[in-house]
Amino acid sequence: MSKFAVMAIKLYGHPLSAPVQSVMFCLEEKALQYEFVHIDLPTGQHKKEPFLSISPFGKVPALQDGDLKLFESRAITRYLAHNYADKGTPLMPSDPKKMALVSVWMEVESNIFEDTISKLSYGHQEKLGKILEVYEARLAESKYLGGEEFSLADLHHLPVINYLSGTLFDGKPNMSAWYAAMLARPAWQKVVERMKHSTKK
Amino acid sequence: MSKFAVMAIKLYGHPLSAPVQSVMFCLEEKALQYEFVHIDLPTGQHKKEPFLSISPFGKVPALQDGDLKLFESRAITRYLAHNYADKGTPLMPSDPKKMALVSVWMEVESNIFEDTISKLSYGHQEKLGKILEVYEARLAESKYLGGEEFSLADLHHLPVINYLSGTLFDGKPNMSAWYAAMLARPAWQKVVERMKHSTKK
Incomplete structure (x- = not known):
């Protein structure tokens, strides 16, 4: 070849x-x-x-x-x-139910997370705070956003987060641990x- | 059962x-x-x-x-x-390349079409016109947005279009035919x- x-x-x-x-x-x-x-x-x-x-x-x-x-x-x-x-x-589980949860959190990134961050300059800080509380609770249930394994759901968040202050996850231990794991990926x-x-x- | x-x-x-x-x-x-x-x-x-x-x-x-x-x-x-x-x-092809094109047009609906329509009251009419030109060209290439078969890509457009005037597709024969086919689905x-x-x- x-x-x-x-x-x-x-x-x-x-x-x-x-x-x-x-x-x-x-x-x-x-x-x-x-x-x-x-x-x-x-x-x-x-x-x-x-x-x-x-x-x-x-x-x-x-x-x-x-x-x-x-x-x-x-x-x-x-x-x-x-x-x-x-x-x-592997970035997308083949099991339909597991795949569905990855899709949910890909949609959350697109329609809720990224959308709010792009409007932060219009005073959406409080809204972002409430969104991050849901994320923190999600990461108490599962190691990654889409489930127990790293997936497209996590992957799509990182470039968007990269725009923001590193103090975003202060006081949120689950999100802080998740973010550190993301940054460490080769x-x-x-x-x-x-x-x-x-x-x- | x-x-x-x-x-x-x-x-x-x-x-x-x-x-x-x-x-x-x-x-x-x-x-x-x-x-x-x-x-x-x-x-x-x-x-x-x-x-x-x-x-x-x-x-x-x-x-x-x-x-x-x-x-x-x-x-x-x-x-x-x-x-x-x-x-x-069937709403999603199993072939990865065909599936990819359905995903492209689902994302277009979410990030371009629906997003622009939700901002129409802020004067995005001209932008919508340009978007519809791309749709018209797409429907000259394939019968449905995601490919030759009806799929999730088409499906997600209909409720959003339903908000708009029925004259939206005047002068756009491919989009008009597609829309008529959508409305006719049981x-x-x-x-x-x-x-x-x-x-x-």
């Missing part, structure tokens, strides 16, 4: 975009080789062809795997988890390295 | 909530019997116990299937599609019946 074949996955994006970081995190957890195609957001490269032919709404990330073109970070990571189920870290450290490299440019 | 066993699925919500309608639509497509537990939103029943023990953020819908408690509509419909794959209409008509019944109360 040619070297080209193993580099068939292309990730299009910018390393400072949180959803792009989620996909990088996922690719590292799955131990998949990939080519990072830099899309220059400041010059609006994401709003022009040829990028629009992969991501028609002009949003990063996008992913190409052979002839499959995908966009929307959570759809991409679900695909990687299912299609490469036997590679790297796959996340590889993402952080790539972000640093990008900032220096 | 007792009659109780076949009524093991409970859907908690209000029939006029769009995400609740998505789950009803899904349950009807899957030909699953279920008990509808009315949660009275005007009196804040969703923000109190015992509902909070099923849906800790106090949001409808929630679903109980045996001892499994789920919330977030898209997580619930994914669960129903996977766990009852052999019942009623499962959707059952949801509409339940909504009418609720309005009369």
